[in-house]
Amino acid sequence: xxxxxxxxxxxxxxxxxxxxxxxxxxxxxxxxxxxxxxxxxxxxxxxxxxxxxxxxxxxxxxxxxxxxxxxxxxxxxxxxxxxxxxxxxxxxxxxxxxxxxxxxxxxxxxxxxxxxxxxxxxxxxxxxxxxxxxxxxxxxxxxxxxxxxxxxxxxxxxxxxxxxxxxxxxxxxxxxxxxxxxxxxxxxxxxxxxxxxxxxxxxxxxxxxxxxxxxxxxxxxxxxxxxxxxxxxxxxxxxxxxxxxxxxxxxxxxxxxxxxxxxxxxxxxxxxxxxxxxxxxxxxxxxxxxxxxxxxxxxxxxxxxxxxxxxxxxxxxxxxxxxxxxxxxxxxxxxxxxxxxxxxxxxxxxxxxxxxxxxxxxxxxxxxxxxxxxxxxxxxxxxx
Numbered sequence: 001x002x003x004x005x006x007x008x009x010x011x012x013x014x015x016x017x018x019x020x021x022x023x024x025x026x027x028x029x030x031x032x033x034x035x036x037x038x039x040x041x042x043x044x045x046x047x048x049x050x051x052x053x054x055x056x057x058x059x060x061x062x063x064x065x066x067x068x069x070x071x072x073x074x075x076x077x078x079x080x081x082x083x084x085x086x087x088x089x090x091x092x093x094x095x096x097x098x099x100x101x102x103x104x105x106x107x108x109x110x111x112x113x114x115x116x117x118x119x120x121x122x123x124x125x126x127x128x129x130x131x132x133x134x135x136x137x138x139x140x141x142x143x144x145x146x147x148x149x150x151x152x153x154x155x156x157x158x159x160x161x162x163x164x165x166x167x168x169x170x171x172x173x174x175x176x177x178x179x180x181x182x183x184x185x186x187x188x189x190x191x192x193x194x195x196x197x198x199x200x201x202x203x204x205x206x207x208x209x210x211x212x213x214x215x216x217x218x219x220x221x222x223x224x225x226x227x228x229x230x231x232x233x234x235x236x237x238x239x240x241x242x243x244x245x246x247x248x249x250x251x252x253x254x255x256x257x258x259x260x261x262x263x264x265x266x267x268x269x270x271x272x273x274x275x276x277x278x279x280x281x282x283x284x285x286x287x288x289x290x291x292x293x294x295x296x297x298x299x300x301x302x303x304x305x306x307x308x309x310x311x312x313x314x315x316x317x318x319x320x321x322x323x324x325x326x327x328x329x330x331x332x333x334x335x336x337x338x339x340x341x342x343x344x345x346x347x348x349x350x351x352x353x354x355x356x357x358x359x360x361x362x363x364x365x366x367x368x369x370x371x372x373x374x375x376x377x378x379x380x381x382x383x384x
Contacts, residue, residue, distance in 0.1 A: 003059040005079040005114055011072025018331035018370075020313065021379050025331060026369045028067055029074075033057035034365040035065075036358045038089050040296055040345035041200050041251045042132070046095030046111065049350060053077075053098060054367050055087050062087055064100060064109070069369075077114060090140075092133045093203060097180070099140055104128040106140065108180065120178045120186060132199045133180070134229075135256060136206040140178040141189075141229075143196045143211065146171035167195050167215025175199065175211060177229065189232055194221070198248075204256025208278060210237065217246035217263070224250045224261065226278050238276050238283070242266050249294050254350065258282070262295035262305065275300045286317070286324055289384060293337060294345055298352035302372070306333055306344040306357070314346055314357065318376040328379035331370060334361035341365055 012030040017023070029035040035056040038044040044053040051066050062085045064077045080087075080102060088101040098109045104122025109115075119140065122128050129143035152165050173196035178186040190196075195214040202208035209227040213220045224237040224247065237259060238247055247263035253275065262273040273295045274285035284300065292305040292315070303317045303324075316330040333344045335358070342360040349356065353372055358365050373379060 003061045003063070003076075003079060005076055007076040009065075009074035009076070012074065013072040020329050021331050023331050023370050023373065023379070027366055028052075028069075028072065028369055029054065029056065029366045031056060031058060031366075032364055034341050034360070035367050036341055036365050037345065037347070037356050037367050038091070039130070040294060040347045041198070042090050043203075043347075043350060044091060044356070045350055046091055052356070052367075053089065053091060055089060057085070064089060064098060066111070067367075077109060077111070078116075088130050090131050090133050092137045092180070093135055094137050096137075099131055099133060099180075101128055101131055101142075106131060106142065106178065117182055119180065119182070120176075123174075123176075126174070129197055130199055132201040132209075134201045134206040135204050138180060138206065139229075140180060141199050141201055141209055142176050142178065143199055144174040144176055145195060145197070146173065163214075164216050164219065167213075167220060169195075171195055175209075175227070189229065190227065190234065198250065200250065200252055202252055202256035202278075203254060208256065210250055210252070210259060210278070212248065212250065217248045218244040218266065223248045224259065235280075237278060237280060238274070239280075251296065253297065253299055255299070258300070260295065260297050260300075262292065264291070271305075273297070273303050273305060288315075288327055290315075290382075293343060296347050298348040302348065302352060304330065304346045304348070304355060306335065306346055308337070313382070314344065314355070315382050316372075316376065316379065320376075325376055327382040328376055329382050330355070330372075330379060332361070333357060333359050335359050 014027040037054050060082050066075045084102050106120035108117045108119050126144040127147050131142045170193040174191040175189050197214040198212040200210045207230045222236050226237045227234045244266040250261040258275045260275050264271050270287045272285045272287045276283045291308045295305045297303040301319045305315050307313050312334045314330040315327045317324045335344045342365045344357045346357040
């Protein structure tokens with residue numbers, strides 16, 4: 001088989017019924033190599049919700065693909081060599097272009113013509129990090145971290161090796177704004193002696209950005225930060241309520257105003273998910289009694305978290321008449337979480353009717369999709 005841009009693959013779809021909840025699951029990919037949807041903070045639906053982007057390892061190469069949801073047909077969008085395995089991908093809000101980081105470079109991909117264009121070359125001595133696109137499609141935002149790979153043993157993708165050590169080393173980090181126009185150039189907006197990552201642009205306000213200080217959540221000086229791109233001001237979002245409390249995995253609600261997150265009390269006695277406006281008003285949080293990896297929500301009316309072993313399920317809450325019902329088992333995920341590529345990373349569809357997640361339940365990571373039930377009471381209660 002040939003690694004070829006534009007190659008069309010027939011549907012790989014398989015369907016099954018979840019043994020715990022009875023929910024119908026669509027396994028969208030089925031290949032002997034890992035496939036995963038975009039990182040859960042990034043929307044991957046486009047073409048009016050008819051297609052999704054995903055990353056897959058095929059022919060010993062990692063490439064970006066598109067899947068047509070109605071037919072299951074898969075189209076290869078890039079043609080990258082085996083030396084590139086770690087793709088950070090974002091989709092512009094209009095759904096016309098995808099942007100991906102390949103090594104230290106950032107490439108623009110026209111999703112209609114598949115034409116590619118280099119928009120950022122990288123910066124000597126710095127690692128190019130996660131990318132995100134502003135709400136007006138005009139700019140990409142990216143973290144640039146001083147390269148400490150020759151000083152610290154690092155394998156952050158597979159087991160967070162060197163995670164605390166890099167935080168403690170305080171690398172010089174920068175936030176860059178890159179024009180999506182070929183002749184637009186780029187500029188540094190912020191720099192600090194703190195490990196900066198997890199950049200998320202507001203999906204509605206082109207001047208709002210969140211970013212984080214990376215490291216073990218209970219040890220970082222502060223996790224979630226806001227930034228006004230119009231004037232460069234930064235501020236803390238959702239400060240700790242107690243020393244060593246853990247808060248993170250922040251993401252924007254679809255209104256582009258509220259920030260979702262999850263966390264744990266310092267003694268790990270309870271977890272919680274929450275939301276807050278970017279200006280630190282309108283805080284709401286809900287506690288639960290188990291350990292999870294990630295959380296995502298559709299507004300603050302539906303919330304899902306992925307349980308952590310021995311809880312191998314996606315747990316679901318729905319708010320009706322302003323009140324959250326009890327946690328319910330949506331389905332098994334059976335993720336190993338051995339590396340970033342096999343995290344469940346559940347994400348609601350833009351209309352809130354479906355849920356997308358990744359699982360290596362069969363040995364290889366694949367992409368799964370389910371329709372959310374109209375009545376949450378059809379789901380079994382989570383009983384601990």
